[in-house]
Amino acid sequence: MPEGPDVEIEGGSGGGQPTLRRCDNPWKPNAQHGQSEVYRRMLGILNRVTQQSLGIFLEQARELPLSDPTHLPHILSLLLEKSQDEPMFAPIYARLCRDLTASAGIQRDLTSACEAHFMENYQQLLHYSNAFEGPISAQLIHEEILARKRFIGHLKFMSELNKVGVVPNNQVAAMAETLLAHGDDRSFEGLCRLLSFTGLSLSRTHEELVDRSCQYLETCLVNGSLNPRLRFLTQDTLDLRANGWRPREGNRGHPPLGRNVRG
Numbered sequence: 001m002p003e004g005p006d007v008e009i010e011g012g013s014g015g016g017q018p019t020l021r022r023c024d025n026p027w028k029p030n031a032q033h034g035q036s037e038v039y040r041r042m043l044g045i046l047n048r049v050t051q052q053s054l055g056i057f058l059e060q061a062r063e064l065p066l067s068d069p070t071h072l073p074h075i076l077s078l079l080l081e082k083s084q085d086e087p088m089f090a091p092i093y094a095r096l097c098r099d100l101t102a103s104a105g106i107q108r109d110l111t112s113a114c115e116a117h118f119m120e121n122y123q124q125l126l127h128y129s130n131a132f133e134g135p136i137s138a139q140l141i142h143e144e145i146l147a148r149k150r151f152i153g154h155l156k157f158m159s160e161l162n163k164v165g166v167v168p169n170n171q172v173a174a175m176a177e178t179l180l181a182h183g184d185d186r187s188f189e190g191l192c193r194l195l196s197f198t199g200l201s202l203s204r205t206h207e208e209l210v211d212r213s214c215q216y217l218e219t220c221l222v223n224g225s226l227n228p229r230l231r232f233l234t235q236d237t238l239d240l241r242a243n244g245w246r247p248r249e250g251n252r253g254h255p256p257l258g259r260n261v262r263g
Contacts (some may be wrong), residue, residue, distance in 0.1 A: 008084075030171065036070075036074065037070045038064050038065060038066075038068075038074075039071065039075065039078060040075050041060075041064060042064060042066075042075055042078060043062055043078060043082075045057045045061050045081070045096075046078070046096075047092065048083050049089075049092055049093075049096060050092065050172060051092060054092060054096065057095060057096070057244070058099050061096065061100055062100070062104070064206075065106060066100060066104045066106060067104045068106060072106065074110060075203075076106075076109060076110060076112060076113040077113070079097060079110075080113060080114065080154070082118045083153065083157035084121070084150045084151075084153035084156075085150065085152040085153060085154075085155070086153070087152070087156040087157065089157075090153070090156045090157045090160045091146065091160050091163075092164065093160070093180070094157065094158075094160035094161045094164050094166065095164055097110060097116040097161060097164075097165050097166055098161075098164040098165065101166055104133060106178050107166060110161075110166065111166065111167055111171060112166060112181055114158060114161065114171070115171065115174075117154060118154060118158070118175055119183070119224075121147070121150060121151045121154050122151065122178065122179075122190075123148050124151075125145055125148060125151050125186050125190075126142040126184070126187075127188075128143075128147065128186070129179060129184050129186065131144075133143070148186060148189070151186075151190060152190070152193050152257065153191075155190060155193050155194050155197060156193075156197055156200075157173075158171075158175065158194075158197075159172070159174065159194070159197030159198045161187060162198055162201055163201070164165065165235070165255065169201060169202060169204075169205045169206060170205075170215065172194070172198050172202060173200070173205075173206045173209055176195070176198075176202065176206075177189065177195055177209065178192060179191040180212070180213055185227070185230060188220065188226075188230060189230060189233060190229075191197075191213060191217070192217065192233050192234055192237045193212070193214060193233075195210070195217075195237050195241070196237050196240055198237070199241055199244070199245040200244070200245035203245065206234060210241075213239060214237075214241055217234050217237060217238060220234065221234045221235065221238070231248060256259075
């Protein structure tokens, strides 16, 4: 939600700047609720931070009591929700988290929240495997597509946290094992996405897992059990591995460099 103009509360600076009279019983934010002042300030930072302004907003975020147990769960939930809904900004959010975990000492809390968020999103996604066995409506299809996009967005954010050293390879490997253990299409897509995001890093420490995962992808590709969308996704993942997990020239994604404007 866009913020309103700054209004001086007391002792206006002149020049026609409006001054509000402080009431006798002003509203105070409820720190126990997610919409606390700390929460809203952090939301404002995430809504405006860009590659160029990262340093400025990092200083503002460091001023917040992020390690306070009253605020920390809400802040972590906000970070995870924003990152999965806006995966194009995941690299920026990950760099912000890296510096905040170092200054506020919340890395363990963040990695635990990421693990819980992964399982929560994954269980929600698996729910649609059963839901689609009954009557299918346009609303159900829409909800499933959104859940799948949010899950992939979370995988992207986890991969960016892994790149900056916040999430260890063991945690990413555990996610891959979880996805590999299920034979449904949604888990299969998640495995392809996770490998495309973290294959280079995982291959350095969990080569056996990467080999096993790619053999599974190849088997599914050969036996013709995949729908066309998953078939193309699988081939892209295997081609990426054949190229050392590096995108081929002309197929590289670039993070947004412009101002992050979100209403």
